Amino acid sequence: MTAVLRVEGLGVRYGALVALDGVSWEVAAGEVLGIIGPNGAGKSSCYDAATHMTRRTGRVWLDGREVTAVPPHGLAALGLKRAFQQNAFFAQLSVLENMVAVLQREGGAGLAASLALPWREARLRRALRAEAAALLEEFGVPREMHELRPGHIPYGSQRMLSIVLAWGRGARVLMLDEPAAGLGGPDMARLRDLLQRLRGRGTGRHRAPHGPHHVGGRPHPGAGAGATPGQRHAARDPAGCAGAGSLSGARGMSAPILEASGLRVVYGGNLALDIPHLALRPGELIGVVGANGAGKSTLVNALLGWSRGAPRVEGRVRLAGQDVSALPPHQRVRRGLALVPEGGAVFMRLTVEENLAAAVPEGGRRGHGLEEVYALFPRLRERLHHLASMLSGGERQMLAIARALRLGPAVLLLDEPSIGLAPRLVTDVLRSVRGLVGPGLSVLLVEQNVRAAIEVVDRLVLLERGRILAEGPVAAMRDDPRILHAYLGEAVA
Amino acid sequence: MTMSRRTMLRLSALGAAALAAPLAAPRLARAADPVKVGALFPLSGGAAPQGQHVSQAIEIAAALVNEQGGVLGRPVQILRRDDESTPAVGVSRANELIGEGVAVIIEGWNSPVTLATQTVIARAGVLDITAISKADQILTGGGNPLAIRLNSSNAQDGRIIAEHLKATGAKRLAFLTQNDAYGNGAQAAIEGELKAIGHAYDKVAEERFPFAQADFRVALTNVRGSNADAIVAINANEGSGLPALIRQARQMRLRGELVTAVGTVAPSVIAVAGEAANGIVGADIYFPNVEPFASNPANRTFVRRAEETIRYTPDKFMALGAAALQVWAMAANELKSLEREAIAKRIRGGAFQGTVLGDITFGADGQLASSHHLFTVKDGRIEVRA
Amino acid sequence: MNLVQQLINGLIIGHAYALIAIGWTVLLGVARLVNFGHGQMYMLAAFVTWWGVAGLGLPYPLAILLAMAGGVLLGLVMQLTMLRLTFAQDLVSIMIVTLGFGHVMRGLAGLLFGGNPQVLETPLSWIDFEIAGAWVTAQDLLIVVAAIAVFLLLRLVLERGALGRTARMVAEDPKLAQLGGIDVRRVYLAVFAFEGAAVALAAALVAPRTPILTSIGFEEVIITFVVVVLGGIGSIGGSYLAGIGLGLFTALFGGFVSPAYATSAAFGVLILVLVLRPGGLALGAKGGRA
Incomplete structure (x- = not known):
């Protein structure tokens, strides 16, 4: 089998940090190559190097031709396409317009022709729109979403959109960076089907997944030099491995530490959340689960009165018996309610040390000391003087959680902490969180990864379309068919 | 509502008359x-x-x-x-x-x-x-x-300044000139007249500046370094530029007589320039309380x-x-x-x-003929020389 | 000999430029905001200082404080009006709103202080001495000393320690800063109040050098813009160097070529520097960290 894409001796250094050293691999036509490895192993760096998005040593061949000196857009024109770990689209354009823009780039009319022959431009545009709509549907972005802004469609669909935007009209090689990150059951199934279909079209493909068992392919362990061999992100569990359902301290009938009543959130005319009542008791760990778009992030954001958008929020939120509904977010934080939002809650331009130092508890609270945080996440001590932008996705997640702990909250809201973490790390982190829960700290955990969440939570709340479908102690809920149905989708794995 | 053709015609006629009236009425009727x-x-x-x-x-x-x-x-x-x-x-x-x-x-x-x-x-x-x-x-x-x-005109103004410079015997001349049609024209006129009356001179410094400038220290440093006998300032920015120039020139202890272009120094300039204005020389074609x-x-x-x-x-x-x-x-x-x-x-x-x-x-070209008089500023007032 | 004197001129002018631009440096560096009413605030502060000295008969230092107090008030009023835009980081609207404020201020100043030029007389302007053949007033020296003092203070406060961290966090991601317990609203108000105080101080110290009119201000904004962009967004040290550099350039170019084209030439140099080094001089703030 001749290789469609071959890389040899790739090396990437960020200053003194060696992210990649002497990596070589190749992928043949119709093949799926999986690149796996723990956090910080260098998977994304590998992609960056292959697509020439960063300074690197080494050589690259595409279809037998050496393309080492070709810039990224040149590589795209030659058929080497890449989708990113974070979703990438033009937030101000609609989904359809995004797709049209990509297709137009790949062979629409030039500027001069557009100006000179407006009718030809109009005809071409119509054709492009039709083609774009068809492509989007094929890749799993249904027609109802085409006129929406990408930021307003569910996360799983955003992922699909990112992939089809990268794909464009087609590719010789499609590189997917953690495509399954943040996807739930039905979305995962769709992705799997999609990849099989694309494979049928005869392109080579890479993925950098955490779970190579999801899609068939040949796994190639990422040989990064970043992590010292043998060392893993073993987050120690000081409180011992507390199993799910074990009680710690006095709980049960005490007054709720966090209570929401009549919580409604309207996003651009749509009712995104409608929760008549939700309560978190002291020392409790509640897991909020649900498919993408169920309203989990909306819920935790609304509890804090915070959002990156501008939704209308109604309802009451009580923290330790006090009504905080009228307080701005920073005041709720000072009263002891902390949120680690989805997708990276650190300051890129500050170092790890500064990020941690900036998180100081107020109002007489006692936050986690630095040593405790390092004990929980030793990796942070190693990267103390690095800018947060230089950390891997997983390390940033750890830093974000560490920051929140430093604020000494009474209630900690975690929004999808497992995104970007290797499965083993997910377990470690969730277990650490479990260990921290006690009379002084209660946690509300929003999680895609139901399996991992079930292991550590006391209660489970199932959201669907902004409403609570079911809730109860985890022992009762774990076998509830509604979870399997609503969350994992029709095809139960 | 229907109306008869006649009424319509009458109304139209009235309307047309109303519109035409101002155009038709003779101008004489509105003498005021x-x-x-x-x-x-x-x-x-x-x-x-x-x-x-x-x-x-x-x-x-x-x-x-x-x-x-x-x-x-x-x-x-x-x-x-x-x-x-x-x-x-x-x-x-x-x-x-x-x-x-x-x-x-x-x-x-x-x-x-x-x-x-x-x-x-x-x-x-x-x-x-x-x-x-x-x-x-x-x-x-x-x-x-x-x-x-x-x-x-610049030519007329140039003559009296040139004559004054010749009378004082100033040989080393420095020019501070506004960089536009007026300024450049004025300087050219002065230099032209100097040649016409046969006064030999050295142009030891020539600094041009934009009309709106209010800080002349850089240019004045050069002028000071040139050690001129007379400094000709052509600056029509009577509001802030000229007074600032005068003040800064004094502050920097510039040697040499400060001669201003004709018609640039009005009482308002002296008011803003303050004591620094004393001793400057100028000329003009009108003074409210001086003969004739x-x-x-x-x-x-x-x-x-x-x-x-x-x-x-x-x-x-x-x-x-x-x-x-x-x-x-x-x-x-x-x-x-x-x-x-x-x-x-x-x-x-x-x-x-x-x-x-x-x-x-007036000349045939439209230029008003005028007579020029030199003056000096003393004690904050314009004193016309005999 | 002329060279030394022009250098001295340039240093004084440069420190004046740096001082005028300091408000914007912090505004842009911390809050990622702009203020196109900056020039009119300068003009108003100059006139308030003049009125304090000439109208109310206050001693000069008191008049400076009066102007600074006015600047703080003005800054707070502007930011309170614009808070929603600031939060949305709607830069275009902020540009237009501050520009509008500038026009309002100009009209107000015209009504209050008239159209006549005034000279801001200060006791220090009358004390002068010769340095290497150039005559320098005590006022000029005050400008230099004040500029250096303010820059050092800012560097100390903003580039180390808690305040600096807060500033950089708010600059990068104000929403995320809220989650860290920071009252971002208060930070924005403080930053705009500082801008008002800083530009007022600059006006009170620099305006005595030339007659003031209610129509001035435009040039000050241009200078500030050049200094801040050249110095690198958010870089305190860079702004200082850019200010000095611009002053020296103005003096040297004006002295040895022609003052008439100094501004055009300065812009030419700005373009050249930005082409070669798009981030500006950008010293200090993000030094080389391992």
């Missing part, structure tokens, strides 16, 4: 209709105080004319507009005035603005009298073939009226503005017409008696 005169000068920015004063002077002159019966039996109405010392703005305001139906526009403080507006005003067929701007191209450039200018102006009845009336209404003794610029209006009014009343060509031909090459400037004549 004022004659509009445009006054286009900088009312904001560095030259604002001076521009305001000139506009006020024109209004005073208009009031005096109206007390004598107005122009063609009609009162004169002055429309003020601000040209912001900027050509583009001046053109825009000139168009506004033309749109208002003015019979004449009296304009011009900054030469670049005049050069821009005169073409526009001429093309609209409106009479244009340039009161203060000095650049030679105003008369020779062709932008306005019927140009009239009251302020002295002191005994001119028209001037005395004008000066008194100005002191009463705006509590300010008129300076040369105001006198020029007032004279412009007077000359135009006299010509119009004599010819019994407001027609541009007729009046322009009467003024150009013509003579007038009893203006605030006295009995005056």
Whole structure:
């Protein structure tokens, strides 16, 4: 089998940090190559190097031709396409317009022709729109979403959109960076089907997944030099491995530490959340689960009165018996309610040390000391003087959680902490969180990864379309068919 | 609601008559209709105080004319507009005035603005009298073939400065010149006249600056280093630039006599410059209380009226503005017409008696003939040399 | 000999430029905001100082404090009006709103202080001495000393320690800063109040050098813009160097070529520097960290 894409001796250094050293691999036509490895192993760096998005040593061949000196857009024109770990689209354009823009780039009319022959431009545009709509549907972005802004469609669909935007009209090689990150059951199934279909079209493909068992392919362990061999992100569990359902301290009938009543959130005319009542008791760990778009992030954001958008929020939120509904977010934080939002809650331009130092508890609270945080996440001590932008996705997640702990909250809201973490790390982190829960700290955990969440939570709340479908102690809920149905989708794995 | 054809016709006829009436009615029936005169000068920015004063002077002159019966039996109405010392703005305001139906526009403080507006005003067929701007191209450039200018020309000004420099024996000369049509023209005129009267000199420093500049320390450092006998400052920014230049020159202990261009030092300049102004030399074509102006009845009336209404003794610029209006009014009343060509031909090459400037004549090219007098500033006041 | 004197001129002018631009440096560096009413605030502060000295008969230092107090008030009023836009980081609207404020201020100043030029007389302007053949007043020296003092203070406060961290966090991601317990609203108000105080101080110290008119201000904004962009967004040290550099350039170019084209030439140099080094001089703030 001749290789469609071959890389040899790739090396990437960020200053003194060696992210990649002497990596070589190749992928043949119709093949799926999986690149796996723990956090910080260098998977994304590998992609960056292959697509020439960063300074690197080494050589690259595409279809037998050496393309080492070709810039990224040149590589795209030659058929080497890449989708990113974070979703990438033009937030101000609609989904359809995004797709049209990509297709137009790949062979629409030039500027001069557009100006000179407006009718030809109009005809071409119509054709492009039709083609774009068809492509989007094929890749799993249904027609109802085409006129929406990408930021307003569910996360799983955003992922699909990112992939089809990268794909464009087609590719010789499609590189997917953690495509399954943040996807739930039905979305995962769709992705799997999609990849099989694309494979049928005869392109080579890479993925950098955490779970190579999801899609068939040949796994190639990422040989990064970043992590010292043998060392893993073993987050120690000081409180011992507390199993799910074990009680710690006095709980049960005490007054709720966090209570929401009549919580409604309207996003651009749509009712995104409608929760008549939700309560978190002291020392409790509640897991909020649900498919993408169920309203989990909306819920935790609304509890804090915070959002990156501008939704209308109604309802009451009580923290330790006090009504905080009228307080701005920073005041709720000072009263002891902390949120680690989805997708990276650190300051890129500050170092790890500064990020941690900036998180100081107020109002007489006692936050986690630095040593405790390092004990929980030793990796942070190693990267103390690095800018947060230089950390891997997983390390940033750890830093974000560490920051929140430093604020000494009474209630900690975690929004999808497992995104970007290797499965083993997910377990470690969730277990650490479990260990921290006690009379002084209660946690509300929003999680895609139901399996991992079930292991550590006391209660489970199932959201669907902004409403609570079911809730109860985890022992009762774990076998509830509604979870399997609503969350994992029709095809139960 | 239907109406008979007859009613319709009657109504239409009435409507048509109503619309046509103003067009049909003869002009004579509206004798009280004022004659509009445009006054286009900088009312904001560095030259604002001076521009305001000139506009006020024109209004005073208009009031005096109206007390004598107005122009063609009609009162004169002055429309003020601000040209912001900027050509583009001046053109825009000139168009506004033309749109208002003015019979004449009296304009011009900054030469670049005049050069821009005169073409526009001429093309609209409106009479244009340039009161203060000095650049030679105003008369020779062709932008306005019927140009009239009251302020002295650069050539005339150059002569008196050159004669003074020759009289003092200054050999090493430094020039601080405003970098535009006026400034460059003035300097060229002075140097031309120096050669014409046969005075040998060394140009030891030549610094050009933009009109709006208020900090001259860098240029003055060079001038000081050149060790000049006389420093010729050509700066028409009477509001802030010229006073600043004078103050900074004194502060830097510049050696050599500071000679200012003709007509740039008005009492307002001395007020802002303060003590630094003492000792500077200048020249001008009008002083309110010095012969032959002191005994001119028209001037005395004008000066008194100005002191009463705006509590300010008129300076040369105001006198020029007032004279412009007077000359135009006299010509119009004599010819019994407001027609541009007729009046322009009467003024150009013509003579007038009893203006605030006295009995005056114009050259065939439209330039007012004037006599120059040197002065020195002593104790904060202008002292004309005999 | 001329060279030394022009250098001295340039240093004084440069420190004046740096001082005028300091408000914007913090505004842009901390809050990622702009203020196109900056020039008019300068003009108003100059006139308030003049009125304090000439109208109320206050001693000069008191008049400076009066102007600074006015600047703080003005800054707070502007930011309170614009808070929603600031939060939305709607830069275009902020530009237009501050520009509008500038025009309002200019009109107000015209009504309050008239159209006549005034000279801000200070006791220090009358004390002068000769340095290497150039005559320098005590006022000029005060400008230099004040500029250096303010820059050092800012560098100390903003580039180390808690305040600096807060500033950088708010600059990068104000929403995320809220989650860290920071009252971002208060930070924005403080930053704008500082801008008002800083530009007022600059006006009170620098305006005595030339006659002031209610129509000035435009040039000050241009200078500030050049200094801040050249110095690198958010870089305190860079702004200082850019200010000095611009002052020296103005003096040297004006002295040895022609003052008439100094501004055009300065812009030419700005373009050249930005082409070669798009981030500006950008010293200090993000030094080389391992």
